[in-house]
Structure formats: C-alpha cells, structure tokens
Amino acid sequence: MTAQIISVLNELRQFAINNGISAEFFYHEEDSALMRFANSAISLNTNEHLVRLEITAHEGNKRASYSMITNLDAVEDMQQGVLQAAEIVKHAQPLNYTPTIPVYQATFIEESAFDPDLAHISNDEKLAYFNQAVAGLESDQIKLGGIFSSGKNVLAAMNTESEHALAFVSSDAQITMVLSHQALKWEVIAEQSAQTKADLDPKKIHRELSFLLHHYQNDTAQQIPLGQYDIVFGPAATAEMVSTMNWIGFNGGMMKRGYSFLSEDHLGKQVLGQSFTLVDDPTRVETFPFSVDMMGIERKPFVLFDQGEFKSFTWYQDDADEFGAEPTGHTVMHKSLVVSGGETPINTLEELVNAPRDKDILYIPYIHYMNFVNPSKGLITGSSRFGALLLKADGSVVVPYNVRLTQSLLDIFSEKIAWISDGQVAYNTSMSYGARNPTALIVPNFVCVKDLEISHANSSY
Amino acid sequence: MQHHIKEQIDRILSQGAVYVDARWYPNEETHNLTMWNGNLKDASATRESGIGVRVLYKGAWGFSASSDVNNLAGLFEKAFNNARTAAERVTFPIRLAEKDAIQASFSSPNRIDPFTIPFNQKVDFLKRMDDTLKQPGVAQRVVDLTFVRKQIIFLDSEGSEIEKNIVEVFPSIGVMGVDTEGGTQRRSFKPSRLGDTRGWETIDEALFTSEAERIVRELDQILKAEACPKESRSVILLPGIMFLQTHETIGHPLELDRILGYELAFAGGSFVTLDDFGTLRYGSEKLTARADATVSNSPGSFGFDDDGVPAQDNLLIDKGILVGAITGRQMVEEANATARKQIFQGSSGANRATSFYRVPIERMTNINIDPGTDGTLEDIIKNTEKGIVLDGDKSWSIGSNREQFHFATEIGWLVEDGEVTEVVKNATYQGETLNFYNSLTAVGDESTWEVQYVDNCGKGQPSQIMQLGHGVPVCRFDNVRIGE
Numbered sequence: 001m002t003a004q005i006i007s008v009l010n011e012l013r014q015f016a017i018n019n020g021i022s023a024e025f026f027y028h029e030e031d032s033a034l035m036r037f038a039n040s041a042i043s044l045n046t047n048e049h050l051v052r053l054e055i056t057a058h059e060g061n062k063r064a065s066y067s068m069i070t071n072l073d074a075v076e077d078m079q080q081g082v083l084q085a086a087e088i089v090k091h092a093q094p095l096n097y098t099p100t101i102p103v104y105q106a107t108f109i110e111e112s113a114f115d116p117d118l119a120h121i122s123n124d125e126k127l128a129y130f131n132q133a134v135a136g137l138e139s140d141q142i143k144l145g146g147i148f149s150s151g152k153n154v155l156a157a158m159n160t161e162s163e164h165a166l167a168f169v170s171s172d173a174q175i176t177m178v179l180s181h182q183a184l185k186w187e188v189i190a191e192q193s194a195q196t197k198a199d200l201d202p203k204k205i206h207r208e209l210s211f212l213l214h215h216y217q218n219d220t221a222q223q224i225p226l227g228q229y230d231i232v233f234g235p236a237a238t239a240e241m242v243s244t245m246n247w248i249g250f251n252g253g254m255m256k257r258g259y260s261f262l263s264e265d266h267l268g269k270q271v272l273g274q275s276f277t278l279v280d281d282p283t284r285v286e287t288f289p290f291s292v293d294m295m296g297i298e299r300k301p302f303v304l305f306d307q308g309e310f311k312s313f314t315w316y317q318d319d320a321d322e323f324g325a326e327p328t329g330h331t332v333m334h335k336s337l338v339v340s341g342g343e344t345p346i347n348t349l350e351e352l353v354n355a356p357r358d359k360d361i362l363y364i365p366y367i368h369y370m371n372f373v374n375p376s377k378g379l380i381t382g383s384s385r386f387g388a389l390l391l392k393a394d395g396s397v398v399v400p401y402n403v404r405l406t407q408s409l410l411d412i413f414s415e416k417i418a419w420i421s422d423g424q425v426a427y428n429t430s431m432s433y434g435a436r437n438p439t440a441l442i443v444p445n446f447v448c449v450k451d452l453e454i455s456h457a458n459s460s461y
Numbered sequence: 462m463q464h465h466i467k468e469q470i471d472r473i474l475s476q477g478a479v480y481v482d483a484r485w486y487p488n489e490e491t492h493n494l495t496m497w498n499g500n501l502k503d504a505s506a507t508r509e510s511g512i513g514v515r516v517l518y519k520g521a522w523g524f525s526a527s528s529d530v531n532n533l534a535g536l537f538e539k540a541f542n543n544a545r546t547a548a549e550r551v552t553f554p555i556r557l558a559e560k561d562a563i564q565a566s567f568s569s570p571n572r573i574d575p576f577t578i579p580f581n582q583k584v585d586f587l588k589r590m591d592d593t594l595k596q597p598g599v600a601q602r603v604v605d606l607t608f609v610r611k612q613i614i615f616l617d618s619e620g621s622e623i624e625k626n627i628v629e630v631f632p633s634i635g636v637m638g639v640d641t642e643g644g645t646q647r648r649s650f651k652p653s654r655l656g657d658t659r660g661w662e663t664i665d666e667a668l669f670t671s672e673a674e675r676i677v678r679e680l681d682q683i684l685k686a687e688a689c690p691k692e693s694r695s696v697i698l699l700p701g702i703m704f705l706q707t708h709e710t711i712g713h714p715l716e717l718d719r720i721l722g723y724e725l726a727f728a729g730g731s732f733v734t735l736d737d738f739g740t741l742r743y744g745s746e747k748l749t750a751r752a753d754a755t756v757s758n759s760p761g762s763f764g765f766d767d768d769g770v771p772a773q774d775n776l777l778i779d780k781g782i783l784v785g786a787i788t789g790r791q792m793v794e795e796a797n798a799t800a801r802k803q804i805f806q807g808s809s810g811a812n813r814a815t816s817f818y819r820v821p822i823e824r825m826t827n828i829n830i831d832p833g834t835d836g837t838l839e840d841i842i843k844n845t846e847k848g849i850v851l852d853g854d855k856s857w858s859i860g861s862n863r864e865q866f867h868f869a870t871e872i873g874w875l876v877e878d879g880e881v882t883e884v885v886k887n888a889t890y891q892g893e894t895l896n897f898y899n900s901l902t903a904v905g906d907e908s909t910w911e912v913q914y915v916d917n918c919g920k921g922q923p924s925q926i927m928q929l930g931h932g933v934p935v936c937r938f939d940n941v942r943i944g945e
Contacts, residue, residue: 067507123542127549456891
C-alpha cells in the first residue's frame with residue numbers, strides 16, 4: 001500500500017518536473033469508522049474512506065496550493081490538480097521571504113504505530129466492547145452514550161526536489177463512554193486511547209464508570225460556594241490545558257504574532273513551577289509520533305520546560321522562514337508532548353478519593369468548552385464536566401454542580417502545583433475536524449494545584 | 462449517475478431497509494486567500510466530490526461515504542451492513558416524520574459567481590485592504606477571503622430528487638496591536654449580510670475601506686484604554702457579539718437532538734426539556750426568536766435540508782415563551798413519542814451535513830431575534846444609567862447544557878448616565894442563560910438589525926463544521942457581571 005502511494009506520488013513528481021513546475025505533494029488517506037451511542041442505542045454507525053491530496057506549487061517566493069479529495073488510481077485527476085496549483089501560483093503575490101522546499105535525503109517509512117487488527121476491528125467486536133464495559137450499569141434513567149472511533153491513517157509527502165518520500169502509517173482507536181442521567185442531566189465518563197487491539201480493556205472502563213456512578217447516585221449534590229479551591233485535574237483536563245500551549249505558549253510563530261503568553265525574554269527563565277517538566281518526545285509510541293518532521297528533520301526528545309524553566313520555542317518551517325529562526329523539527333501534524341510524572345503515588349480515582357486530606361479538594365476531570373480569554377496573558381476559561389467531585393476534608397464526597405474556572409496557565413502550572421501523580425497515561429486528543437489525525441499526550445494521572453479561583457458555580461445540574 | 466444511485470436505493474430497499482437516501486456531491490470547491498502583514502500566506506483552492514449513503518433498517522441508521530463513486534454497490538452495502546449492526550442495539554426505533562416527495566432545485570441568489578473573478582483581482586483587493594490597515598500601532602494585519610461553490614444532488618427512497626447549487630462568500634479583515642501592559646488586542650470586521658444576493662457583488666470595497674479605517678481607529682483606542690472594571694452593569698450588545706450570544710444560548714440549546722440527549726457524550730446537552738415547550742419563560746416579553754431559513758442572503762438558507770424538507774421560518778421563542786426547536790425528521794418523531802403529545806407538527810427542515818462524508822444532524826439555519834421597539838442604539842444608550850456597550854467576539858465558553866456562559870469581546874464602551882464615557886479593553890461578561898434573557902430590557906429597532914454569518918459552527922461526531930446566519934438587533938441586558 002505504502003509502495004503504491006509513493007509510486008503515484010513519484011508519477012506526479014515526474015509530471016510536475018516535465019511541466020516545469022516546482023511542487024510539493026502531501027497525501028492523506030483515512031479509513032475511518034465510528035460507532036456512536038446515545039440514549040443506550042447505536043445512534044449512528046458510519047465509515048468513510050477518503051483520499052486527500054494537497055499540491056503546493058512554488059515559483060520563486062510565490063506559493064499556492066490546490067487540495068482535492070480523490071482516489072489513488074485517479075492519476076490523471078491528480079495531474080490536473082498539479083496544473084491547477086501551477087496556475088494559481090502564477091497569480092500569487094511574492095512573500096517577503098523564501099519558503100523552504102525540503103530535500104529529503106532518503107525515503108523514510110514509519111509504521112510503528114500501526115496495528116492492522118485495530119485498524120480493521122469489526123462492528124461486532126466494537127459492540128461487544130461497549131456491552132461489556134457497561135454491563136449492568138444502564139437503567140431506565142441511566143443511559144449510555146459515547147463513541148468507538150477507529151481507523152487507519154496514512155500520510156505521505158514528496159516533492160520535486162528529490163526522489164525520496166516520507167510516509168507514516170498509524171492506527172488508532174478512541175473510546176469514550178458516558179453514562180448520563182436522563183432527568184438530572186449529569187454525565188460521568190471513562191475513556192480509553194488504543195494503539196493496538198491488545199490495548200482494549202473494557203473491564204477497566206467498567207470499573208471507572210461503576211466508581212463514578214456510585215458517587216453520582218449516592219452522594220449529595222450541591223452548588224459549591226465561589227472562592228479558592230485546591231483542584232485536582234484529571235488527565236483530560238491536563239491534556240487539554242497543555243495542548244493549548246501549542247497555540248498560545250511555546251509556538252514560535254504565534255509568539256511573533258502576539259498570541260503567546262511567552263516571549264523571547266522568557267527563554268532560560270523560571271516561568272512555571274519547578275515540578276512542571278514538558279518534553280516533546282517522539283520516542284513515545286503512544287503519542288502516534290513523527291520520528292522525522294515533514295521537512296525530513298530527524299526528531300529527538302525536545303525539552304520545552306525543564307522544572308519550570310522555559311527552554312525553547314518550537315518552529316514550523318514556514319514560521320522559521322518568515323521570522324528568520326532555526327527550524328526545530330516541528331513541522332508536524334502534532335507533537336508528542338509528555339508531562340513528567342511527580343512523586344505522589346495516587347493514580348486512580350479510588351486512590352484519590354480515599355487519600356487522607358486536611359482540606360477540601362475539588363476534582364475536575366474534564367474542562368468543557370475551553371477558550372482563550374486573553375492569549376497573551378495565558379488566560380483561559382472553561383467549565384467542569386463529566387464527573388467532578390468535591391472531596392471534603394472530613395472524608396466525605398459531594399457531587400458539585402458544574403463550575404467555571406477562568407485562570408491563567410501561568411498560574412495553574414506555577415508553584416501552586418501541590419503534587420503530581422507518579423504514574424502517567426496516554427490521553428487521546430484527536431479531533432476529526434477535517435482529516436483524521438490520531439494524537440495523544442502523555443500526562444500524569446493527576447495534577448493537584450492549590451488556590452485556584454472558581455468564578456461561577458451552577459445552581460443545578 | 463442519478464439512475465445508478467436510484468438502482469442501488471431500490472436494491473437496498475428490496476433487502477429490507479425501510480428508508481435509503483444518498484447525497485452526491487459532483488463538485489464542491491473553495492478558494493481561500495489570506496494575507497497576513499502583506500504576505501499572501503494562503504492562496505489555495507480545494508475540490509471535493511463523492512457520495513454519502515444513509516440506510517434505515519429495523520429502527521437504526523447506517524452510513525457510509527466514499528470519494529470513489531465507481532463502486533456504488535459496495536458503498537450501499539457498507540451502509541446497509543452498518544445499519545444491521547446498529548439494529549442490534551435499539552432503544553427507540555427510529556422513524557421519520559412525514560414529508561412530501563419533492564422534485565425541485567435550489568440555487569442561492571448571486572449576481573456574480575466569485576469563481577469567475579480572476580485570481581489576481583482577488584489578490585489586488587487583499588493588497589488594497591492590507592495597505593489601508595497598515596497604520597502606526599497596528600502590529601498584525603489580516604485580510605481573508607473564502608469562497609465556496611457546491612452542487613448537491615439528493616435522492617431518497619420516498620421519491621425525492623433535489624439539486625442544490627450554493628455559492629457563498631466569506632470576507633473579513635482584522636488588526637492587532639500591543640497595549641501598554643504588553644497584552645495583545647484586536648479589532649475585526651465581518652460585513653453583515655446586506656442585499657438579497659450572496660455573490661462577489663457583496664464585497665463592497667468602499668464599505669471595507671471605511672470599516673478598515675474604523676477598526677484601526679478603534680484598535681488605537683483599545684491600546685490606550687484602561688481594563689474593563691469587574692462589577693455588575695447593564696450590557697448593550699451590538700450585533701457583532703449579539704449574534705454569538707444568540708448562537709450559543711438560543712441556537713444550540715434548542716437543537717432537538719441535544720434536547721433528546723444525542724450529544725451528551727460530546728458537544729453537550731440542553732437545559733431545555735420536552736415539558737418546557739409552551740411554558741418555559743426563556744426571556745422577557747421583549748424576546749422573540751425564530752429559525753428562518755428563508756433569509757435570502759445568508760448561509761443559513763439552503764432551499765431544502767438534507768432530509769429533503771423545504772426551508773421554513775418558524776418561531777422558537779414568542780414574547781419570551783419557548784415555543785419551538787430546531788428539528789429534523791427523526792427527532793420530532795422521537796420527541797413527540799417521548800412526550801406522549803404532539804409538540805412538533807413536523808420537521809422544521811434543519812437537518813444538514815457539512816459534506817458528503819458526514820451524516821445530517823440538527824443544525825441552525827438563521828436563528829434570528831426580531832427587532833424591537835426601543836429605538837436606535839443611541840436611544841438605548843441614552844436610556845441606560847450604568848452600562849457597557851460591547852462588540853466583537855474574542856472568546857466564548859458555554860456550559861455543557863448551555864445553562865451558563867462566559868464571553869470576551871474586542872471592545873467595550875462604558876456608559877454613564879446615558880452617555881458613552883470611555884473605551885475599555887479586556888471586556889468580558891458572564892451569566893446564566895435564563896436569568897440573562899429574562900433581564901432583557903431593551904431591543905433595538907430595524908435600524909439596529911443585522912444578519913451576521915457564522916462559518917465555523919462545530920458539532921457532532923464525526924465532527925462537522927457548518928455555516929449559518931443570525932439576524933439580530935442591538936439588545937440590552939441588566940445587572941450582568943463583567944470584567945471576570
């Protein structure tokens with residue numbers, strides 16, 4: 001399959017060269033399936049097979065692209081796309097910098113994150129997983145929702161500068177299972193990110209859902225008072241906040257455009273708490289990594305924050321070209337972000353609930369609808385969802401109605417960090433807007449932060 | 462092609478499916494042009510074609526899509542197989558509300574197809590706008606043009622055959638600068654939908670030039686401004702933020718699939734229940750809202766939805782009382798059955814998919830607020846003791862049941878004793894949806910009413926992006942928390 005794709009790209013390359021066109025080709029193929037549940041039924045069972053080709057034509061400092069949904073055997077159609085890109089670039093305006101076209105020195109094919117068994121998991125197997133994970137948990141009032149999203153993803157790149165190509169093949173599954181109360185409108189969640197079929201563990205999902213369900217059905221629910229709380233963030237919340245740093249933190253291009261809470265003055269300085277270390281580590285296969293970037297640059301572990309000290313911005317090639325920076329091997333669809341674990345042996349929700357405490361702790365597993373209120377200050381806002389708990393100092397547990405947190409990332413990951421779990425988990429953050437792009441971060445199971453402000457608390461579910 | 466699709470629809474029906482439809486996109490094109498600080502960062506075109514097939518079998522949906530139309534039989538078979546599996550876990554067997562079989566076509570009104578305009582003419586427009594925006598204090602300038610043209614052919618097993626040809630134009634400009642505290646501020650402009658057509662002719666260069674000068678001027682004021690105070694005031698929302706308030710806290714909570722719990726695992730639910738229709742006081746008597754898919758110049762108008770139901774104009778909120786929802790054929794049947802009464806008379810024609818490879822779901826059309834009787838913007842300001850005028854969406858975050866929200870805006874103007882006193886930066890406001898709309902104390906007249914577009918509304922799994930519109934007047938809400 002990969003050989004056939006590279007062969008077609010090479011055919012396009014020859015076509016472009018024969019027509020005097022300088023061009024890059026980016027190929028994306030997905031075979032995606034999604035079984036969606038709602039109200040305890042399969043509300044949708046869908047699959048799609050899509051082939052996308054993006055052709056970028058260059059003419060001096062001018063650049064233009066033409067993207068198409070096509071088929072691998074439609075070479076003539078693709079060739080028309082090459083001519084279209086070449087036509088557009090004639091009318092483009094020169095950039096005030098010269099965009100780099102990579103010269104691949106060797107063909108590189110990465111398939112370490114591909115498991116054919118997972119890529120082709122059957123409808124029956126997915127349904128069986130769900131049935132096992134919620135066995136005995138549904139009722140007239142408690143309904144199942146969620147997704148089993150799985151598929152195969154192929155990326156490939158070639159250009160007219162060399163005969164070599166890059167190709168990345170991966171498979172992934174993201175399982176989200178939600179139990180919601182029909183009348184009260186609360187929801188609890190358990191999730192699993194899988195890279196191989198062997199990763200699938202419905203029993204673990206069942207344990208997590210059972211535990212949360214027990215609390216949501218038996219503990220008192222209440223509107224909590226506004227004010228400061230020690231908050232324990234679950235993996236989804238931590239992954240979401242760290243992911244935003246891709247945009248408004250260490251991204252060099254965004255920094256130059258004024259959309260970052262970091263500046264060049266922060267380099268080498270203590271910006272975040274000493275317990276916060278963040279590395280882009282493409283050796284971690286759980287993150288669906290790119291061992292080389294789309295420019296052909298070999299990627300190695302790249303420290304972003306070392307014990308709170310800001311070490312480096314990351315640069316896409318185009319931003320590096322525009323702003324005169326050195327590319328850092330980050331012209332990738334996604335990074336392989338890893339937040340270091342800490343020293344606290346609390347790694348499951350059950351352990352967290354049972355851990356001794358001398359003050360109330362608010363557990364927020366998930367931040368719903370997070371947005372950047374003020375990117376240059378790192379100010380974000382979002383609401384709790386999917387199973388928040390207030391762990392009272394006296395050992396009891398209260399179910400809090402959802403709350404809103406409006407806070408700067410500079411505060412959240414500052415010296416206010418009280419403790420971090422010694423265990424980590426791969427959390428899938430894939431989105432399917434546009435093309436499939438399996439993405440995961442590795443984050444601690446829990447991050448506890450002192451004295452964060454809750455600015456709004458719902459008066460009901 | 463239509464003949465082959467019909468053959469496959471008939472074949473799957475003969476195997477036991479109760480309903481089958483197909484959406485064939487022979488061609489969907491976009492042109493995107495983005496100039497950032499004078500650099501043409503994006504000059505791109507896209508083209509998509511393919512077919513999506515939906516099969517209803519034993520009360521469950523199966524869907525399959527492919528860009529390869531050469532194996533129709535295999536594609537229909539996949540959709541049918543997906544439905545067979547889904548039929549193993551059914552709680553409410555899906556059935557579809559009645560509709561007429563329709564043979565029709567729809568073309569969005571436009572005088573000048575933007576795809577006939579030479580590429581260099583579009584680039585020249587960007588350059589002229591960029592030159593206008595290039596002023597002292599402006600650190601970043603962005604000019605963006607997006608054009609969409611698509612042909613959709615819908616066929617179903619009930620005898621409908623509908624062809625849609627839709628053209629859209631999405632222009633915008635924006636500027637950014639750094640304030641005295643090192644914070645980035647921005648001001649932007651998206652034209653409201655003037656006139657009855659939506660082609661290239663809607664790009665009024667004289668308007669863009671004057672608006673470019675205005676946003677540069679206002680950015681300069683923001684950069685020098687004090688921060689928004691943290692307190693409670695009346696907020697006066699201009700259409701440039703009222704459209705988003707309407708979108709997030711009237712539009713989304715009134716999508717019937719959300720109300721029925723179909724988005725609870727992802728996008729979220731709604732605080733609205735089926736018992737609320739006809740009784741819930743959503744807002745003050747000044748609030749009348751509607752879903753109007755007949756506005757001629759808006760991406761929320763599309764002739765027929767992807768169930769093949771004609772566009773309609775339906776009331777959602779009548780003088781503050783909740784009376785309607787955003788619906789498609791499947792959900793109205795389930796809602797009526799669940800409520801054991803007929804809340805909805807039929808589909809409101811709002812089931813849409815973003816592309817051939819996505820399944821139709823309830824989407825907003827044009828969710829509009831009727832103009833009121835409280836005069837012009839100036840009249841409303843004059844009658845406000847302590848308030849803030851807000852404009853421009855900067856960030857938005859809404860609770861999972863749409864019960865509460867937080868918005869940040871590009872600019873705020875403080876109002877004291879009926880007069881605008883000063884510009885403030887970092888303006889935000891937050892509230893609870895029902896309390897907020899019940900504190901609606903002034904609605905501007907026709908002179909304040911504008912249709913704004915949304916080109917990036919996300920919902921569903923697999924995720925979908927939709928384009929739609931909001932016709933809204935200036936509105937004032939009392940006792941709102943700002944500055945958080």
